[in-house]
Structure formats: structure tokens, C-alpha cells
Amino acid sequence: MSLIQEIDYGTPRSKAAKSVSLTVDGVAVTVPEGTSIMRAAMEVGTQIPKLCATDMLDAFGSCRLCLVEIQGRAGTPASCTTPVMEGMVVHTQTDRLKRIRKGVMELYISDHPLDCLTCSANGDCELQDMAGAVGLREVRYGYDGEKHANPGVDTSNPYFTFDPSKCIVCSRCVRACEEVQGTFALTIAGRGFDSVVSPSMEESFLASECVSCGACVQACPTATLNEKSVIDIGTPEHSVVTTCAYCGVGCAFKAEMRGEEVVRMLPYKDGKANRGHSCVKGRFAFGYATHKDRVLKPMIRSKITDPWREVSWDEAIAYAASEFKRIQAKYGKGSVGGITSSRCTNEETFLVQKLVRAGFGNNNVDTCARVCHSPTGYGLKTTYGTSAGTQDFDSVEQSDVIMIIGANPTDGHPVFASRMKKRLRQGAKLIILDPRRIDMVRTPHIEADYHLPLKPGTNVAVVTSLAHVIVTEGLVNESFVRTRCDFDEFQDWAEFVARPEHSPEAVEKVSGVPAELIRGAARLYAKGGNGAIYYGLGVTEHSQGSTTVMAIANLAMATGNIGREGVGVNPLRGQNNVQGSCDMGSFPHEVSGYRHVSDDATRAMFEALWGVPLDAEPGLRIPNMIDAAVDGSFKGLYIQGEDILQSDPDTKHMAAGLAAMECVVVQDLFLVETTNYAHVFLPGSTFLEKNGTFTNAERRIQMVRKVMQPKNGYEDWQITQLLSNALGFPMHYNHPSEIMDEVAALTPTFAGVSFKKLDELGSVQWPCNANAPEGTPVMHINGFVRGKGKFVITEYVATDEKTGPRFPLLLTTGRILSQYNVGAQTRRTANVIWHEEDRLEIHPHDAEQRGVCDGDWVKLASRAGETSLRATITERVAPGVVYTTFHHPVTQANVVTTEFSDWATNCPEYKVTAVQVMPSNGPTQWQEEYEELSRASRQIAEPAVIAAE
């Protein structure tokens, strides 16, 4: 194994169709028009010396090192900023060029500190490399020239340092922050020799606008911006390409290693989801893998009030299996079930559902998608025929109008947000439907053309009203609708949306959105060119979540915004593998590839391969499992990598359900909240310790590769296999690739997927089969998967969660950039510096009415329960609306959320809870009791001391 060195072509790839031929040092080369000479040269393997250019950024032309001579032209143009021309004859190495380059390097080196041997970038420094490349042997000005201003090293960011004394003012960092990340946190302050890079307000990195994405660190050719881990450990010696295990963007990384230690994670330029970029989580927040809280030994206990007892793997597995068998014998086959994890690989997820269906013999399997995007599955399958987004991420580069509904991409899907922002800076228009003024509404060089600040819970009314405008103002793309959709259904729908009660003026009354904003947004989406919709949990986590998804699908069909690049309907999926866990058959009613368990032919295929009969009846969903547990008919649960107690709604009900079970098996990295109610703890492995695949929000299947041995002893799929074997349903996989082969054999949309193909192509987007051997970036191109697109009537039904005198405010929840969901991982990294606690955002008006000041403790109460946290007063939320995150267990935001859920899928209504807020002195009694319970239930018994003799 060696360090993967990706070629730096110096300037970005040109996408022009026309090509141009030239010669570089006598070698002929043909490249797309608009390519720089520097890039053309690199295409044939000639590396022209450079310092300020790198292919992630547009050429800048400041260092003057990359000069070339062009036959028939005077002077020595910079090859990074000079585009190729037909018939050009370029020389990259002449006496004149050599002389000039040496002179340039001499100047750089004369005022650069020459501590190369002890410099953290030693061996990974482009300044060093270029000094070597130009043959610099002496510095006529001496080495003790005046050094650049040195205000001292800024170590404020937890992950990287900034040492201005080493800066060569190439501006790569500034441009990376602007062009790649889109945050504009850096500037070059001062002029001439005194110029120096600085966070915009000349403050520290931590105090600045910087979001710690690391793009500047990656772009920096010197040690000026350098990872602290590299400073601590040294430069890496080998690397392995893998996939981020945090969010549904699915960024590809090179895990750069020294032995079994991760030195740094570098975004992989060939990663088709991220194109070489990342966010703070994927790049930096991997320290949880080696955190001291990780539990590495299996543990059991017969009662949840007992302390945990560390046991061998054999004992733990045997105990869990015997308990499941005992429970099934006593309470019936349907009394146990399992939960697959959207954090785990496709292969691991597939095995858990297989264990449930074939080992337990029922369909009681569900996954965390229940609480996030299950309505996407229902809605898009109903209207289009496929439970997934329609586009690849690259598609956004062709969009003219971007509509974001109930999503906060800069926090939830940061790398895709950066790609979106790039397109918006190029002139695409932006429409946002969100109760909060999310960052995208106004961020450097971007301003939403329309922000519709709707009241939580009124999505269906507003989206249907957009359709009203499109239909009544004659903006329907009739030829698309006639050829691609069921026209009768369209006509019923058009008649429905045209009714006066759906007019913007009528809907303004329920949604609070001014009618002219709805009209303007609808016109822009329908007439503005390629219109693309991106949506998130603000759409799905409602009692009408599925209806909103279908309303969105209707809009795209009515305007013909589906079936080509630049358009489409795109769920921004939360967890790294939530798409995959759904694809793998994690829902209680369907096997892999979204086929219902009642379908005899499908079942027969599985039965033939697995050798056992399968149940044709749907099983229980998570909330139904909990209801059934409280009811006494559900007694045992195998949970792989999901903390349902913290993440699911109505915590008290969840706690009651878990407490009523006789065997709860939790397989996880840490003693997460759910383990308070567990009887068996099976230590899980991290994404760094396993092989497998994840599928991101654009249906892209990517490899996860093992870079270290599992510290707990087993990869997660191996643990499931052990359990299944002990249950009497043997599994004999030697490698996850064999599991994927089984998935491919059983699932038509995955028929062409194999580890071999993924190794060859890097990634594929399903459907991947004989019709599409290299996968399907954009769906529904020549027809919908279901045949004709289905228009669905979307009647607005107000949620029963209503404000009133006792609970006059609406609570909505979400997450922030630096933390991830329940925070089990990110809270165990230095990311806590950005988010030490969950806060309640409240509008100044509501705060004042209640006598609440910024930073005060407040009690947040709903009819389900109450909790306390501190308040942040902000106008990001509208009057009447409060907002919080759920990253910290002490906050217990879900004590407050209710049992209401989506009508079709039971996806909980996290986004609307009627609450009251009042000043308080600190944690509530429930929080204190829960702290106590948590402390008690996490005790691990001292191993018995066995006498020596």
C-alpha cells in the first residue's frame, strides 16, 4: 500500500464540447476548448512548475512560476491563465524560462523560514517541491531577508493551525473558501510585502465566519495552514479510499494513515458526490473511533437495574439467542424483531433484515428511515414508481431555479450546499420554503429570490397553492403532461388545485405567507428554465409528510421539470446510508428493492435461496413495536446502531415500551441512551474498521474500506452472523462482497452491482442492471418507472397538534453543521467547541413577553412532557415559533415531541409540537431522574477476583 497521489492538473477541467489540438514540448495533445496550457501539458504528463494554481480552483496567475513560451508569440505568458489555441506550439522548459523561474523561487525562499527539517509539512510542501523542480541551488539575497509579518500562530481551530510566517500569499486558501466552500471567511489583509491572509474581521479562525470545512487547509501549498493531526503524528505513509459515515451526501475520502493510525481524512477528488470537498464532520470528526468511551467488550445483565457484566463474545451471543428463543416460545413468533441501522453498511443492513425474516421468522424489522424519509419512499413510489431522488448531485450545475423546501443544506448537507451555492453565484435563482430564516436565505453573494416563511405544518397548503398559480395562470407544460402522465388524473388534479380555496390569497390565511410571494415563487419555478426541487425533513416529518412529497412530485410533473439534467425532485437524505438501508429491505412490509412481502413470486425467490418459508404479512414499524411492547405482545428487540430512545419522539412512551421488553440487544459503539434499557450489549465497529458499501442521497453506491482492525474484534456483519448462527439460522459469509452478490441476485435494481464493479468504476447509481450496466444518474428520462406519472390530490389537513392557551407556541426541531443527530459520535470529538449544548431559539417578541433573556434557562413544555434548556434570542425564527436541536441527551428534546405521525408511514411529526416556554432555574425533575437512571444503568460490575491458588 502506498499514498494515493491524485494528479493536480493545475486548473479545472473544461466542459466544452469542441476540442483543440496543440503540441507541448513536441508532444501532440487534444483537449476541450477553454483548457489552460498548464492542464493540457499535465494531460500528457508534463508538470509545469506552479504555486498559486491547483485544479480545485480557477486560475489566478499571481506567482509567475508557471511561465511558458509559445512559438510566434512574444513574452512568457502564465500557463495557468492562458487557454490553449488550435495549432499552438508550447515550450515549457527553455533557458529563459529556467532563469525566470529560479529568480521567482529565490524571492520566495529568501523570506521564508528555513526550518524545513522540523516543519510539519516536510515532504508534503509544494514550495519545497518547486524549489527542487526549478533547480534552486542558491539564494543570492541570502536567507535572512525580511520575513513576513508574523502575528503569531493561530491555534484557535481545534483541527488546524495557521502560521502566517510561512505564508507565500498565493491566495489559494482565500479562493478555496470562496469558490469551493462558498463561505468567504478569508481575505488578504494589507498590501504588497505586508499582505497576509486573515479571517475577514482580522479575528481568530474560531471566532470568524469559518465553518472549519478544511478546504483552505487542503489548498495551502505550505505549512501555513496545516492539520494539527499532521503536526502531532507526522505525514501519512499510505492511504485508502473510503466513504464518509456521517451524512447522506456521501463524500469520498482518502483515509491517510500511518500504520493503523488515521493521520487525516482528505476528500477524494474522484468522489462523484463531493468532487474533492468535505465538511468539518467528515474531514475532522473521526476521533470518536478511538474515544475512551467506546465499549469494546460484550456485556449482559438479566435485569436493567443490574450492573453490566463483561462476558466473552460466545457467552453474550448465546445469551441473546437463548433469550430470543425463549421469548418466541413463550409469547409467539411475532413477539421479537430487529432494527437495522442507517449508519451501517448495505451488507450489514441486509443481514439484519435477513436475520429477522428468516431467523426470527417474522417481518418485524424497521429502520431509522421510519423517522426521517419514509414519506419520501411512499410519495415518490406512488407518483413516479421509485422510492428515491431523481437526480445526481452534478445535476445542480444545470439548474436555473433551485427550490429548497424544509431543508437546511448548509448545516445538514454542507458539501452539497457548497455545490448549490456555486451554481447560485453563477446566477441560478433561489426559492426557499422554510419557517426559519435559514442561512441560505442570505449568505455571502447569495440571496433568495423568494423566502416563503410558512407556519410549521402548512406545507401541503402552500405547495398546493403553488400548483394553483401554475394551473390557473396557464403555466402547465401541457405537452409533457400529455405524453408522460396519466392525463385523466392530471385533469382531476388541475380542477382540484384550481379551486379558490387553494389560491395564494386564501392560503395566506393559514400559512402566514403573503400571497404575492406564493405567486412570484410559482411563476419563477414554472418559467425560470430548469427547476430543481431539493427537500428535507421539514417536508417529511409531519402528519402530512407523504402528502407533501406527492404535492412536490405533482409540481415537477406539471411544469415538466423531471427526466433530464438540472431538474427533478430530490430528497436530501439524512444519514450516510439511509437510502441504502431502505433499498436493502429494512421496512417491515418489503424486501430489498421495495417489493412487498405479500408478493408470492418475490418471496419464492428469497425462500429458494434462504431455504426457509417467509411470512407474507407485514410486520411492525418502530412506533407500532413500542405500542405493542407497552401492550404486552412484543418482548424482544435486536437494535443495530440506532439510539431510538434519544432519536425517536415521545421519549416517555419509548422508555415505557423498552422497559416492558424482556430482551433488548443493543449493538453500538457507545453505551447510548437506549442501552439504559438493554440486557445485552454487543460492541460495534466504526466505518474505519469494516468493508462494505454505503448508498448516498443520489442512489450512489460507494465503497467503505477497512483501514484498521476492528477494536471490538468483529465487523458488524460478523456479529449479526454470529447471532443468526446461534439462533439456528446459519450464515456463512466470508466477506461482505458475498452479501452484495446475494443482494444482486435477489434484487433487480441491483443486479449489476458487485464489489468488483465498484472497485473498477469508483461508484454506481442504482438501478444498475443489464439495462444500465454502469448505473443511472438521472431517472425517468424517457418514461416514469411506474409507466405514466401519477398526479395525486393533495388536500390540506391541519395537524391535530394545535396551539392554544396552554401551549401557544410551535416547536420545530433540526440539527446544526458541527453535530450529527443524537451526537453519539460528534459529541466525542472536538466539534463540541461549536455546540456545547442544545439551545432553544426564540423570537425577541416571545422572549420579552415571557421575561426571558438571552442565555436564560427556560422550561419547554408540551402535552407529552417537559424539559429545560437555555434560550437564544434570535429573529431567525418567526414570532410564535421556537426551534431546537436534539444533539445532547441531557436536553431530551424528544420528551416534548408527541405521538402524532405521518398518515401513510407513521413518520413522526417532529416538526410541529405545540409548546409553552417559561423561565426556569435549571433542569426539570424528569431530566434529573433520567440522569440518575442513566448513571445507575451504565454501571459495569468489577470482574470477580479469582483467588490465585
Added chain:
Amino acid sequence: MSPDRLVYMANQIGKFFEVQRSDETVPGIANHIKKFWDPRMRKAIFAYLDEGGDGLDPPVREALEQLKAEAQGRGRPTPETSFQGT
């Protein structure tokens, strides 16, 4: 399982299908419950139906009657509808 919760869920499903094409309302509700509810949930709501089924909206009641008949081997099987969501 608590009949209140099941009735609530069934009526929620009903509200969606009530506004769809009239020939898909009852089959739509019946199919949805058949496809997504575990047998013990269906059994519980059938039992509740037998006790009078208070609070069930009319098309929901009709759909449940039909499903119950089907489960007991009487009546016709619930026809498929155009709502193929999963």
C-alpha cells in the same frame, strides 16, 4: 393495542383517500391497512369494529368491514389501486 390510537391512524388514512377518485377511496384505505399494518393491529381494530367501532369515519369503517370479511374468507379480495407506494 390501544383502539384509540388505531382508530386515529385509520381515520388519518381515510382522510387522504376520501378526496381521491371515489372508486379508489374504500379500496385505497383497505389496501393501505392491509399492506402496512401488522396482523395484530388489524385483529385489534376488527375486534373494536365488532364492539361497534365508535369514531371510525364511514369509508374507513366500510374498508375495515371489507378487510375483515376477506380475512375470514368471506367476501372478495381487496382490489389493487393506483396507489402503489411503499
